[in-house]
Amino acid sequence: MFERDGVEAGGSADRAVVPPSCHPDKDGEALLATLESVVALLAEASVRSRGAATWAPGVRARVLRVLDHVPGLVATLRSPVLVAQRDSAAAVGGERAFLDTRARLTGTSRFHAAREVGTAQALAELDQVREAVSRNVMPVGHADVLARTMHDARETVAAVLRAGPTQSQVVELARGTEVREFARSLAALVASHDHDQLEDARSAARRARFLHVTHHPDGTFLKGRLDPVSGEILARALDATGHREDDERTREQARADALAALAQHALRSDVRPAPGGEEPGPGAHGDGSGPDARGGGHGPTTRDGETVRGTASAPVAQVSLLVPAATWDEVRRRLAHRAGPGGRATGPDADGSATGTAPPQSVLPDVPVPAATTEDGTVLSRSELAAALCDCAMTRVVMDARGLPLDVGRTRRMFTPAQRTAVVTRDRMCAWNGCAVVPRFCEVHHMRWWHRDGGRSDLENAVLLCSHHHHHVHEQDLTVDRRTHPPGEGPAGEVGPSAGLAPPARYEFCERSGEPVNAPASRDDRART
16 A cells, blocks of 8 residues: 555655645645545555454564554654644744644643654754654654754754764664663763763752652652662662562562662671771671671671671661560460460560460450550561561560550670671572572571570571561461482582582471472472473
């Protein structure tokens, strides 16, 4: 259908061009008649396309190639008409009314209509770009980017973009690239001709930066803006945590977990000068690396009344949890119930003392008690309280009915820096099978809970988990079992003379009934993959 009137569907450079006649109105009317017939043919073709499922794949591919040319042909055909109509309206002061009418007829906004006119103006001025769009070498979306760039550029830069050699360069930049890559390349090209404008734009973006953090009972809300460089740094930092979209969480949820992991990592990193005024050396980042984590390097550091070795220890943040006495009793009762027959009511309290045991109940009635909160009033769920008790520097404050403290626990449940280094060496990453969060964004979990099961802070009871799966283990009350390595693989942490570093430890996560929830793949499964 596109071969009529000397116009070839492929859009080749040697296709017939009908010169304008001496009667412009008749030319317009002839073009209008041609377009109306083309629209009628397209309507007929759209009916035929409903049977595309029965066509041969090669036929469908050729049809798509022809259709891919249509947007560019329409854009180049429309551009001189649209610009002329805009100029005619502007001559009588009706440009704004023209844009409003255009937006209403196309079902878009006036902003979109102005962008459409801007693209038409660029195509009317740039011969090589217009030809590239008509031949589908440059997609229409790329032409939109070019038009906005010309609109925002200074006149000296716009003149450079109109030059023939620069047009050729722009067309080559667009060839075979997606629109974001083209936009970056075009911005680099413009910046090479106008460094001052780039500097002004970056300064403006820097001045416009902000971050609002609003706390509500149902969550914390973030709203902000960063300059492009800071935004790239943040994006790379979020990616570096290893949190990714998976079957358990969306991309947005994974990014939220990544941001929380960055915050936790910052709180773990003790950057205060060590005794003697020396700055922390490499590895003082909470990931268990560096000489400090091995007991060497800087001398002992005092934190919260305790002496720890080096600077790469667990979180330095001090969080006070305000727990009403009735709530603490209810939490211990529920923990004892979930622990199963013979389970401990609580493990050692924060000060190291042990409490007795309480037999679990078959049916546990729900007793309404006040919720535990942080000192700023943030309400904690039971699983959040359990996760916080596991690997956060924290003081538990039990309050009486008058709000006075009855019992203040001390932070003695933390793993030492040397222990964390050993756990990192053994586990290498989050121990949840299939998770690849790196150690510096992970927490050390007590496999037998500190406050419920009396679990000790030793290597046999430690496992590395990212914040997402750490919370999941507590929320689902999962047991954790370290699996021995198959024959020939060696124990975790053992270094052989020829095999190199042994594989990381593997773990199985189960419900209290013993049903596996997450388990490592067997050797046969790994061989098949």
